[in-house]
Amino acid sequence: MPYTPLPSPRILLGPGPSCVTPRVLEALGREPIGYLDPELFTLLGELRSGLRKLFGTSNDFTLPLTGTGMAGMESCLVNLIEPGDSVVIGVAGFFGTRMVEISRRLGAEVTVIEGEWGRILEPEQFEKALKNLSKVKLVGCVHAETSTGIKQPLKAIGKLAHDHGALFLVDAVTSLGGLPVNLDDAGADAAYSATQKCVGAPPGLAPISVSDRAWKAVDARKGAVPNWYYDWKLLRAYFDDAHLYHHTVPVNLYYALNQALAETMEEGMENRFSRHEQVSKLLTDGLNEIGIYPFAQEGYRLPTLNAVIIPADVQDEMAVRKRLLFEYGLEIGGGLGHLKGKIWRIGTMGASATPRNVLLLLAALKSILHN
Numbered sequence: 607m608p609y610t611p612l613p614s615p616r617i618l619l620g621p622g623p624s625c626v627t628p629r630v631l632e633a634l635g636r637e638p639i640g641y642l643d644p645e646l647f648t649l650l651g652e653l654r655s656g657l658r659k660l661f662g663t664s665n666d667f668t669l670p671l672t673g674t675g676m677a678g679m680e681s682c683l684v685n686l687i688e689p690g691d692s693v694v695i696g697v698a699g700f701f702g703t704r705m706v707e708i709s710r711r712l713g714a715e716v717t718v719i720e721g722e723w724g725r726i727l728e729p730e731q732f733e734k735a736l737k738n739l740s741k742v743k744l745v746g747c748v749h750a751e752t753s754t755g756i757k758q759p760l761k762a763i764g765k766l767a768h769d770h771g772a773l774f775l776v777d778a779v780t781s782l783g784g785l786p787v788n789l790d791d792a793g794a795d796a797a798y799s800a801t802q803k804c805v806g807a808p809p810g811l812a813p814i815s816v817s818d819r820a821w822k823a824v825d826a827r828k829g830a831v832p833n834w835y836y837d838w839k840l841l842r843a844y845f846d847d848a849h850l851y852h853h854t855v856p857v858n859l860y861y862a863l864n865q866a867l868a869e870t871m872e873e874g875m876e877n878r879f880s881r882h883e884q885v886s887k888l889l890t891d892g893l894n895e896i897g898i899y900p901f902a903q904e905g906y907r908l909p910t911l912n913a914v915i916i917p918a919d920v921q922d923e924m925a926v927r928k929r930l931l932f933e934y935g936l937e938i939g940g941g942l943g944h945l946k947g948k949i950w951r952i953g954t955m956g957a958s959a960t961p962r963n964v965l966l967l968l969a970a971l972k973s974i975l976h977n
């Protein structure tokens with residue numbers, strides 16, 4: 607059977623995945639080695655230490671989980687929550703609602719802190735809810751809400767969670783590698799991310815980080831973790847000293863992630879963060895000039911995901927995105943949930959975040975909108 611020669615060339619400026627460098631692609635193509643090969647654990651040691659730097663944490667249990675960002679989210683919730691636990695989740699976008707959905711499936715009593723999509727959640731909202739609840743197990747929120755382009759400040763929420771004896775869970779999917787996450791400073795006890803956005807690797811791995819405090823909660827569980835694959839205790843027996851077989855880890859993705867982390871350290875984390883800022887500014891300034899304005903609250907806009915309001919005179923926004931993709935090879939994203947048809951989501955993440963890509967997109971958009 608003939609194979610279709612996919613993919614066509616693409617510049618990924620959507621909400622993820624983003625482009626990877628040629629060196630990352632090359633790394634992906636190396637020969638696989640076995641899941642118990644000592645060299646694999648040397649590689650894992652490097653990955654774990656690189657991820658600690660990106661997360662801004664000294665948490666020992668920081669590693670690349672097999673699976674995408676959702677695997678990270680699910681693994682954190684399934685290990686930390688037991689049926690009947692009281693959980694407080696901040697929701698001001700699409701991904702917050704997923705935390706709620708998973709927590710409910712696990713039998714938690716969920717209190718939702720509701721915010722307007724496109725604005726941050728205020729610590730006072732959490733304070734009010736926490737005051738009225740007797741024993742809260744976990745407070746969760748999204749650091750970088752990919753559906754709205756909002757950067758949620760974490761520190762005050764982390765402090766409130768701890769003051770009320772709760773664990774603090776952070777979704778860092780669209781922030782890790784693109785802006786400082788500073789888990790330890792924010793008081794986060796667990797966090798998850800994904801490799802395909804700002805980290806610079808392909809999809810398939812979910813970096814997670816778990817504090818000692820969170821481990822205490824895991825050790826104090828009354829029942830077994832209902833999901834075998836993502837049970838942290840079983841995973842720890844593989845990733846840590848015992849190296850007991852758990853599953854066949856995706857070693858080629860490890861090679862790619864290691865190369866992406868090496869490139870991040872070569873560039874310097876601060877330089878990488880400021881590149882994201884500068885490229886995002888170049889994009890939003892350029893969009894402003896053609897009458898396309900930001901959607902998210904001023905002062906809290908992500909440098910990695912630029913949510914912009916679709917101009918009123920655009921009749922068919924999907925047709926614009928299709929033309930960008932098929933005529934120019936440029937991918938941007940549409941809105942999620944009730945923002946569908948109202949906003950575009952333009953990613954400036956990882957290797958995609960370059961002035962060249964942004965200037966190409968601006969030129970292509972201008973040409974499409976004026977024709």
Ligand SMILES: Cc1ncc(COP(=O)(O)O)c(C=O)c1O
Binds near residue numbers: 674676701752780800
């Ligand atoms: C904030 C946030 N959380 C979770 C996810 C889920 O990640 P994945 O699609 O890699 O499973 C995404 C994906 O876009 C995201 O943006």
